[in-house]
Amino acid sequence: MTDAAVHAVNPGIGGEVRLSGRKICKSFGPAQVLFDVSIDLHAGEVHALLGENGAGKSTLVKILSGYHEPTEGGLVLDGAEVSFADSEAGEGHGVILIHQELNLAEQLTVEENIFLGREIKRGWFLDKTAMRAEAQRLLEQLQCDVDPRTRIRDLSVSDRQMVEIAKALSKKADILILDEPTAVLTGREVEILFDQIRRLREQGVAILYISHKLDEIKAIADRVTVLRDGRHIVTEPVVDLSKDDMARLMVGRDIKQMFPHRVSDTSAPIVLSVRDLSVPGQVRDASFNLHKGEVLGFAGIVGAGRTALMEAIIGLRERSSGTIERNGAPVRIASLQDAKNSGIAYLTKDRKGSGLLLNMDMRPNLTLLALEKFGRVIVDRKAEEAALEKAIEAFDIRAADRKAKVGDFSGGNQQKLLLAKVMETDPDIVIIDEPTRGIDIGTKSQIYHFIGDLTDRGKSVILLSSEMPEMLGLSDRIAVMAAGRITGILEGNDRNEHEIMRHATGISGQEGVSVHE
Amino acid sequence: MSSLERRAASASSRFSIDFKALGPFLALVVLFVLGTAINDAFLSGGNLSNIFTRAAFIGIIAVGATFVITAGGIDLSVGSMAAFISGAMIVVMNTLVETLGPGLETVLIGIVVSIILGIGAGAVNGLVSTKGKIEAFIVTLGTMGIYRSLVTYMADGGTLSLDFEVRGTYRPVYYGELLGIPVPVLVFLAVAIAGYVLLNMTPFGRKCFAIGSNEQVARYSAIHVDRVKTMTYVIQGLCVSIATIIYVPRLGSASSSTGVLWELEAIAAVIIGGTMLKGGYGRIWGTVVGAIMLTTIGNILNLTDAISNYLNGAVQGLIIIVAVFLQRGDWRRKKSK
Numbered sequence: 046m047t048d049a050a051v052h053a054v055n056p057g058i059g060g061e062v063r064l065s066g067r068k069i070c071k072s073f074g075p076a077q078v079l080f081d082v083s084i085d086l087h088a089g090e091v092h093a094l095l096g097e098n099g100a101g102k103s104t105l106v107k108i109l110s111g112y113h114e115p116t117e118g119g120l121v122l123d124g125a126e127v128s129f130a131d132s133e134a135g136e137g138h139g140v141i142l143i144h145q146e147l148n149l150a151e152q153l154t155v156e157e158n159i160f161l162g163r164e165i166k167r168g169w170f171l172d173k174t175a176m177r178a179e180a181q182r183l184l185e186q187l188q189c190d191v192d193p194r195t196r197i198r199d200l201s202v203s204d205r206q207m208v209e210i211a212k213a214l215s216k217k218a219d220i221l222i223l224d225e226p227t228a229v230l231t232g233r234e235v236e237i238l239f240d241q242i243r244r245l246r247e248q249g250v251a252i253l254y255i256s257h258k259l260d261e262i263k264a265i266a267d268r269v270t271v272l273r274d275g276r277h278i279v280t281e282p283v284v285d286l287s288k289d290d291m292a293r294l295m296v297g298r299d300i301k302q303m304f305p306h307r308v309s310d311t312s313a314p315i316v317l318s319v320r321d322l323s324v325p326g327q328v329r330d331a332s333f334n335l336h337k338g339e340v341l342g343f344a345g346i347v348g349a350g351r352t353a354l355m356e357a358i359i360g361l362r363e364r365s366s367g368t369i370e371r372n373g374a375p376v377r378i379a380s381l382q383d384a385k386n387s388g389i390a391y392l393t394k395d396r397k398g399s400g401l402l403l404n405m406d407m408r409p410n411l412t413l414l415a416l417e418k419f420g421r422v423i424v425d426r427k428a429e430e431a432a433l434e435k436a437i438e439a440f441d442i443r444a445a446d447r448k449a450k451v452g453d454f455s456g457g458n459q460q461k462l463l464l465a466k467v468m469e470t471d472p473d474i475v476i477i478d479e480p481t482r483g484i485d486i487g488t489k490s491q492i493y494h495f496i497g498d499l500t501d502r503g504k505s506v507i508l509l510s511s512e513m514p515e516m517l518g519l520s521d522r523i524a525v526m527a528a529g530r531i532t533g534i535l536e537g538n539d540r541n542e543h544e545i546m547r548h549a550t551g552i553s554g555q556e557g558v559s560v561h562e
Numbered sequence: 563m564s565s566l567e568r569r570a571a572s573a574s575s576r577f578s579i580d581f582k583a584l585g586p587f588l589a590l591v592v593l594f595v596l597g598t599a600i601n602d603a604f605l606s607g608g609n610l611s612n613i614f615t616r617a618a619f620i621g622i623i624a625v626g627a628t629f630v631i632t633a634g635g636i637d638l639s640v641g642s643m644a645a646f647i648s649g650a651m652i653v654v655m656n657t658l659v660e661t662l663g664p665g666l667e668t669v670l671i672g673i674v675v676s677i678i679l680g681i682g683a684g685a686v687n688g689l690v691s692t693k694g695k696i697e698a699f700i701v702t703l704g705t706m707g708i709y710r711s712l713v714t715y716m717a718d719g720g721t722l723s724l725d726f727e728v729r730g731t732y733r734p735v736y737y738g739e740l741l742g743i744p745v746p747v748l749v750f751l752a753v754a755i756a757g758y759v760l761l762n763m764t765p766f767g768r769k770c771f772a773i774g775s776n777e778q779v780a781r782y783s784a785i786h787v788d789r790v791k792t793m794t795y796v797i798q799g800l801c802v803s804i805a806t807i808i809y810v811p812r813l814g815s816a817s818s819s820t821g822v823l824w825e826l827e828a829i830a831a832v833i834i835g836g837t838m839l840k841g842g843y844g845r846i847w848g849t850v851v852g853a854i855m856l857t858t859i860g861n862i863l864n865l866t867d868a869i870s871n872y873l874n875g876a877v878q879g880l881i882i883i884v885a886v887f888l889q890r891g892d893w894r895r896k897k898s899k
Contacts, residue, residue, distance in 0.1 A: 380786075381781070381782070381784040385784050395778075398779075399778045399779055399781075402772055402775040403775075403776070404842055409772070413772055413785075416768060419765075421765065422764060
């Protein structure tokens with residue numbers, strides 16, 4: 046978060062109440078997930094909704110926007126009781142929810158998506174010119190440099206998010222609900238989004254903003270409501286709560302230490318050495334060393350080539366040049382199998398798309414990567430169950446039911462399971478890509494401590510993250526990438542946000558590589 | 563989703579899985595009760611043995627199809643493949659009669675040829691779709707036409723007939739019995755058991771499930787996706803060849819109309835059995851029951867005058883749709899989910 050954003054807090058609390066939830070209870074079958082929750086959304090105000098995964102935030106906003114019906118309690122819109130039969134009815138009243146998982150038709154263009162189901166027509170035919178002009182106007186308003194004729198599948202995730210917001214704007218949303226909109230956005234895009242949110246607030250739109258990121262809530266919200274275990278804990282003006290207060294209210298206890306205490310030792314032997322690795326169009330001449338017991342951070346803006354570099358190292362991506370050495374000896378890694386045999390493991394950032402089989406339960410997910418360990422001819426289910434037992438214990442996976450599908454798990458439990466899955470191969474080097482995306486603060490801290498445990502046991506970790514606090518809080522050294530190159534490896538006091546940004550934007554770090562060894 | 567919500571969701575999914583597991587068996591029981599009510603002869607040993615023997619062809623092919631579909635693929639070429647392999651076997655055996663005579667050697671070489679062709683044809687389907695990155699639907703639609711026209715060509719548009727004396731040697735493979743059970747039924751049982759073990763108990767089977775659920779996750783789990791997928795088509799080809807081996811002695815002939823629509827019956831058996839067409843979940847025993855159900859429907863229609871036998875296809879089609887609808891379980895779920 047930049048200083049500008051922090052200073053732009055609007056201390057004024059907004060106008061009249063637009064939409065209220067009154068004593069909302071919600072049960073799914075026998076399980077109650079919301080207990081008497083009330084919330085008021087004021088015109089011209091950004092109201093933040095804060096809570097751990099599983100606190101009931103998503104259920105609450107789905108009720109407010111008509112996706113679910115409350116079991117008890119009701120909604121009041123502009124002083125009159127309403128009930129939305131479905132989300133369309135909600136949108137008809139100007140209540141629009143932008144989901145965490147984007148809902149865009151991948152094969153359609155940007156403009157077709159923005160006007161999906163509400164196409165502008167002239168007579169019997171679509172008025173493509175009008176739609177394009179309007180789409181163009183909305184995107185420009187969002188400072189989003191995307192051609193309305195581009196297909197969604199060709200867009201980056203952050204551009205897709207902007208398209209979703211443009212779509213909501215085009216629906217004349219006057220009560221806008223954003224469910225973790227910044228999870229996939231880069232710092233600059235977050236700024237643009239916040240500018241838009243502020244602009245909408247000035248126009249009198251009531252905004253409900255869900256996020257895990259306390260910095261963001263400090264920066265953008267006027268009022269905050271904290272939910273915990275389906276119950277309303279507090280609603281206060283943001284200025285009256287410190288970040289520590291919010292974290293404590295959310296978790297219900299003090300988080301003593303967010304990051305593990307680690308001792309870095311740069312004289313430890315080098316376990317992995319990458320030299321002049323290139324991936325056509327993505328990475329150029331990347332070189333770095335990784336020491337035993339070290340956390341090496343990789344920072345950079347989205348598209349800088351960090352993930353491409355890591356996928357090339359583990360054999361999931363074709364590389365055009367480069368050598369890899371393990372403990373001083375060159376190794377040939379042409380497939381993920383090779384990487385596994387070399388003791389290198391990779392945790393994908395896309396845990397739903399590439400990490401876990403969402404339609405299956407925990408056991409097959411846990412053992413999939415290390416399946417040969419559980420029998421080459423017949424899979425030993427007892428051994429699998431025993432491994433699952435151990436993993437649940439070691440990684441504190443909180444699943445109500447062993448047989449539940451992994452897709453129904455909270456993000457935190459999915460991430461813990463993914464970590465457990467990768468650790469089944471007993472790697473010496475663990476590459477972790479965005480370990481805490483979309484995860485609540487309590488689980489985040491747990492994952493940081495797991496990483497600390499790994500290095501304490503002599504394993505080495507490469508950490509890719511766009512969250513500055515965890516990058517700074519965990520890494521011994523930080524490699525920064527910009528446009529496919531490693532522009533610098535920061536050590537000691539150079540590991541600060543300012544230096545990272547200078548290198549990530551290409552202000553610092555010359556052609557070639559400045560490897561500080 | 564909250565933990566409570568999750569518990570609720572898992573409770574409902576557990577219920578539907580139970581339904582999935584038992585559904586096809588219950589449906590088969592209903593069919594048998596219906597059959598007995600319609601005609602006492604239904605439960606006679608002869609009739610039952612007839613049902614199971616006929617179910618064996620489609621059933622064996624469907625066991626192979628369960629692998630392909632579980633791993634997210636589809637094979638439309640199996641009917642044509644069966645016709646082609648039948649034709650090739652007959653041509654080879656008829657040619658060998660001149661040198662080896664109509665004895666066991668001739669039949670054995672015919673069987674070996676069948677197995678080689680089945681594995682080869684399956685490998686073609688698998689390699690073209692994985693290495694060529696062409697959708698399996700398109701590839702097997704293509705090979706379906708190719709195999710079909712090859713058998714027409716070999717038969718010169720007519721019918722290929724197996725040498726009369728070889729038929730005598732080969733006959734027990736279809737008409738024979740062991741411990742009172744027809745040979746095709748025993749082969750069906752053996753294929754089903756082998757299929758069950760392979761799909762449910764081995765790393766290979768687990769990989770099929772993983773690939774069918776999400777290929778990307780499989781790739782990120784160090785699974786050689788192309789290799790495993792190709793293997794499923796090879797298994798399919800092998801199953802077709804086994805089905806053909808017991809089919810040829812039944813009629814002793816092959817023509818361009820051999821095996822027509824078998825691919826659809828096999829896929830139907832797989833789907834009725836609870837395997838998901840989009841992949842990721844497969845059940846061999848369900849497939850076995852599905853194949854028996856399809857044959858039983860035809861059999862019951864033969865035994866009754868209430869519905870014309872010509873409506874067999876309509877009844878089968880109806881049952882397929884109802885079976886899938888029931889298995890999905892959505893029909894009992896409330897809106898608020």
